[in-house]
Amino acid sequence: MTSNQPTVVDELDPPSLQARFHRLRSNKAFELFVIGIIVFSALVIGAKTYDIPPLISKIIVFADWFITLFFLVEITIRFIGEPRKRDFFRSAWNIFDTLIVVVSLVPIEDSEMALVGRLIRVFRVLRMVSIIPELRVLISSLIKAMPQLGYVALLMFIIFYIYGAIGSFFFASVNEVLWGDIAISMLTLFRVMTFEDWTDVMYETMEHYPLSWLFYVSFIFLTAFAFLNMIIGIVVNVIESENRARQIEEQGEQPARSDLEAQLKQLQESVNQLLERQR
Template sequence: MYNNIKSQLNALKNNKAFELSVVAVIIISALEIGAKTFPLSSGAISVTHVLDIFITLFFLFELSVRFIADEDKRSFFKKGWNVFDTLVVVISLIPINDSEMALLARLVRVFRVLRMVSVVPELRVLINSLIKALPQLGYVILLMFIIFYIYAAIGSFVFKDINPKLWGDIAISMLTLFRIMTFEDWTDIQYETMEVYPMSWVFYLTFIFFTAFAFLNMVIGIVVNVMEEERSKLRKAKEDAKNIPTIEDLHSEIQQLKALIVQQQSSKEITDKESAL
């Protein structure tokens, strides 16, 4: 009985229509959260309240389906996305009217939009790639901070008298350099210092080369490399999942073996009779 229900729920979980319905409900949840930020009539508030209950119950049902259909339930909550989905669903069940937890419940309902990541495998690959790339990115960020610090110190010493608002100390200078790296009106800053130091363009161009070009491309390269590894793992997992026999396949093979054994026994009995004659 349980195995039958489990196989049916597993088929439902892998059904494309069910997956699309989950995505649709997540989108409706996002629209409903956005609608609550506008002034609403009493009728619209009632509709959003009913819709919120439906969304919460649907997410509870979808999480239950995934848990029951999972082959290894002990490892279900070892996966980060499953823990995140469970927390979002459980906290969404908290009544938000006249409660000290009302603000927390409302904020958690906002994070229901992030469930799109746990539902869509491609989005999970992106997020997992970013997380796994962080250790490698740490060294690039550290090197970038060193470059920022050196150029900020130079800019503060040289350009402080020209514009104290932009180069007054090393902290303000680093903020100015971040503005230059993002190309936010950086030419205005450059032309201002070039009026006093005509060769100061070397300072800006070298800084932009190191940060906006070299380090940014290094960050992109690391993320793309990790993303390709994650996609390879996902493809391998899908191939392995296809090779795993289902309960129906095992049942069919057992029936075939039984039929083969019965056939062999019948052939043996006929052979024994013929030998006796």
Template structure:
């Protein structure tokens, strides 16, 4: 009976309808959290309270099913996503009313939306790719900081008398340059300095070229490259798993030989 129950839970875990239902509950959880930011009527508050209890209990059951159906339970918590999901579920069990931990529990309930990442493989690959790309992106960020620092120093020396609010010191100049890089009314800043230095447009054009175009494309290229590597690795792992499940030629030959021997014994 226990084996039958275990097989049933394994089937349920890998059932597509169950996966879609889990995703639907996560979406409902996100909507429920958003609804609580509005002024609700007592009836609506009661509904959201019961809904929150249902979501918490469902997530607890779902994580238990995943743990029970795991073949190697010791390796269950080797996955960072399993640890994250378990912590979110456990902390969600903390009562949110009349408790010193109420604020923490409410904040953790917000992070239940991130469980979508552990459920949807495509999102998981995307996040893993971003984490793997961080070391490579670090050098790009460092180079971008150097460019920011140089241009901020130049801007502070040249334009501080024009507008000390924007160019008063190197820190404020870097904030101004970030505004320029994000194209937030950057032309107003440019025209203001061009009234004094007509050729100052070269300062802004070169800065935008280095940051908004060159470095941004470098970041995108690194992330896309890592994502392609992750997809290739997952396809290779899936291929190996498929080959592992399929019998080899030697296995087939051994089975044929065994069947032939059994047929000879039956004839005799």
């Protein structure tokens, strides 16, 4: 006795286009290929800065358009592969990538905005940050550290301003080029902070003011040693916090995945039991 009702599911429904693109954009090989195209794009941009033969120049133009079209296809795959399309544009990196790709499509090579077109293509190299998660962590950490860095930068500006005014009052007669006004004095102090031939500046003023070395040594201790190390410490602290939060998030996802696997296993057992009863 036969039954018209199927007892065994012969094949599963084919995955949707969204599911296929979601798997494709999450594929490591695809990500590495995209990174390779970004590196190739950077090389093409660098090649344009040299004097090259006309034939090579035409090849570079075609390569540039290929890269642009590839990025358009890649951003389309990522958009279609997004389970919820509204969430795609909630990511600042996705908005940045989309703007770069869309603006790159404008044919402005032979127009007055050719320079703008080249600049936009230079920014395509930044897409490396949106592709590699570790780089995204560094950039997000730097952005989150900006409020604290702003206070340190404000304090550094105050120190620069005070020392610049003192340097302009005392050393303008020694060297008008380096200490003529407070703006030039602050620029000279930046040179001192970065240790760019700062001893030449110091020895020049010491010929007229023997104790002026105290001015430079105290400034270097405050800026190069104290404030710059403070900036590094703030950035490192934020990066550690971001990495710790990322680890906690990944550890929190593991129990959820295990629960889902257990539910799927239980569902499979229930289906098997139903099939055995029908037999």
